[in-house]
Amino acid sequence: MAASGRLNKELAEVGKDDKTSGVKAVAVTPGNLRELKGTILGPEGTCYEGGVFEIDITIPKQYPFEPPKMKFTTKIWHPNISSQTGAICLDILKDQWSPALTIKTALLSLQALMCSPEPGDPQDAEVAKMYLSDRKKFDSTAKFWTESYAQPVNEDDAITRVCEMGFDRDSAKAALEKHGWDESAAVNQLLGGL
Incomplete structure (x- = not known):
């Protein structure tokens, strides 16, 4: 019961339209706090700027003692995110999770990862190789993917x-x-x- 109280409180915080942080999460189905849809606005000054990236978030029964399971549903060209499956390589979503962290801090960490990729610990080796060997080509490919897959729908x-x-x-x-x-x-x- 305490976990659902915490989830309600977290969703009230991260569910608001907040242009300052650029992250948001809402329940996919009203009343089901275990299946969430997150969104991250592409950080300014990056090849993801102007994009809106959606993330599937599943809250495990052991939350907050286990991290939320997250994956990008919007295609993205990034060394730490699979270009095929959307799987994410980020330590706080694995062994560095702490119950003091929240859904919002996890989304903000993903946004920070978009600003500062870590090609030395890749989820997508092909993307990491391009990032390290041809940064200009990486930037143009990431920008193209943002324009192709992450544009907000009117x-x-x-x-x-x-x-x-x-x-x-x-x-x-x-x-x-x-x-x-x-x-x-x-x-x-x-x-x-x-």
């Missing part, structure tokens, strides 16, 4: 584009929400339903 524009294909607004919105605002997946669902 929900009204997405609904309008799907409606222009002949679908009603409510159906378009429902399909887009179901598919994480992926327009082609939403249209495929709507076409399959005809």
Whole structure:
């Protein structure tokens, strides 16, 4: 019971829109504090600037004595984050976790990692190799991935584009929400339903 009280308090803190810190986490389903969706705004002055990165967060039963399980769902080009699976190599999400840390501090640590990659302890060896051998190419690739995969979705524009294909607004919105605002997946669902 104490753990759920702490989680409620943490989510009240990290669930607010906070442009200063650039991190946020909310429950995926209201009332389920174990499955969260985190977002990190790409840090200014980095190749991730302007991006919005989503992170799946699973809170284990032993929390806060065990770290939250986190992985990027937004594709990102970074030595310490798998370009394939979104798995993260960060000590506080493994053996350096402390019950004094919170979901917000973990997200802030991920944001700091985006500013200062550690290619000597990579999650993605290919990305780390590029970071060390051709920094200019790394920066342009990371920026390209940010522009391709981490742009915030304008929900009204997405609904309008799907409606222009002949679908009603409510159906378009429902399909887009179901598919994480992926327009082609939403249209495929709507076409399959005809």
